[in-house]
Amino acid sequence: MKTKISILLFAIISTIVFDSCLKKGEDDSSISLRSRKARVTGDWKVTSYTYTDSYTSLGDIYTSDFDMNGSTYISTYTDPIGTTIDNGAMTWEWNFKKDGTYKSTSTDDGDVSTEDGTWNFTTGIGDLKNKSQITYWGKNYTSSGGTSSYTGHYVDIAYDLIELREKKMVWNYEYTYSDSSSSGSYKEEIVFEKK
Numbered sequence: 001m002k003t004k005i006s007i008l009l010f011a012i013i014s015t016i017v018f019d020s021c022l023k024k025g026e027d028d029s030s031i032s033l034r035s036r037k038a039r040v041t042g043d044w045k046v047t048s049y050t051y052t053d054s055y056t057s058l059g060d061i062y063t064s065d066f067d068m069n070g071s072t073y074i075s076t077y078t079d080p081i082g083t084t085i086d087n088g089a090m091t092w093e094w095n096f097k098k099d100g101t102y103k104s105t106s107t108d109d110g111d112v113s114t115e116d117g118t119w120n121f122t123t124g125i126g127d128l129k130n131k132s133q134i135t136y137w138g139k140n141y142t143s144s145g146g147t148s149s150y151t152g153h154y155v156d157i158a159y160d161l162i163e164l165r166e167k168k169m170v171w172n173y174e175y176t177y178s179d180s181s182s183s184g185s186y187k188e189e190i191v192f193e194k195k
Contacts, residue, residue, distance in 0.1 A: 036121065036131045037098065039164050046092035048191040049073075055184040068092070073108075094192065102136060113143040122158050133158040134171065159190070167194040 049068040054061070065076045074087040088109040095103045096119060103116045117138040124130035135155040141148045159171035174187040 034166065036161075036164060039166060040096050040119075040134070040169065041098045042096060043195040044094045044096070044169065044192040045195050046094070046190055047193045048189070049092065051186065051188040053184070053186045055182065057182040093195070104138075111144045113141070115141045132161055134161055135159070162189075168192065169194075 046068070047070065049066070051064075051066050053064040056062070060080045061078075062080075063076075063078045067074050068090050071089055071091050072087065073090045074085065076086075077084045090106065090108050092104070092106040094105075100118050100120055101116065102119045103114065105112065105114050107113075115138045117136060117140070119134060119136040121131040122128070122133040122135060124132070135158045137150075137153065137155045139150055141150075157173055159173045161169070162172045163170040169192040171190040171192075172188070174185070176185040177183065
């Protein structure tokens with residue numbers, strides 16, 4: 001009887017541990033000996049950050065593109081009047097702690113901004129796997145323009161964890177929308193490298 005209970009207990013624990021180490025994101029490694037939480041925890045540097053935002057209203061088209069690669073960025077905004085291009089230097093670093101808190105520090109042309117708050121995985125809903133998305137919620141934000149603080153637990157973005165490895169993490173967020181007079185789309189990708 002004790003042997004059966006021991007085998008059953010071992011099987012249950014193995015299933016729980018094994019499930020947290022299996023591939024969730026489309027570019028994850030097939031199996032990892034570290035849990036998803038352990039792989040996220042630590043110091044990360046953003047090596048690439050891109051987004052494209054497109055909006056059409058009453059026939060007018062507006063687009064905004066941003067591409068940060070390494071430590072430089074280029075930003076392009078186009079509307080019916082013309083195109084504006086901006087570029088400069090940028091770095092972005094994150095520290096994710098095991099207790100579910102984080103701190104983010106970005107430098108944009110010498111201006112330093114910091115943000116701290118909480119992060120977590122989403123649970124599986126519909127066809128999404130458990131821990132296949134990550135959310136974060138900033139509580140305190142400081143920049144050269146001042147300080148802002150937020151209360152509550154509102155999270156409006158869940159990033160798809162496309163890849164989560166020991167030394168690399170890729171987040172993706174995208175959507176489209178339309179109504180009777182406008183439509184648009186947005187796509188964002190953040191690539192992290194462990195420090």
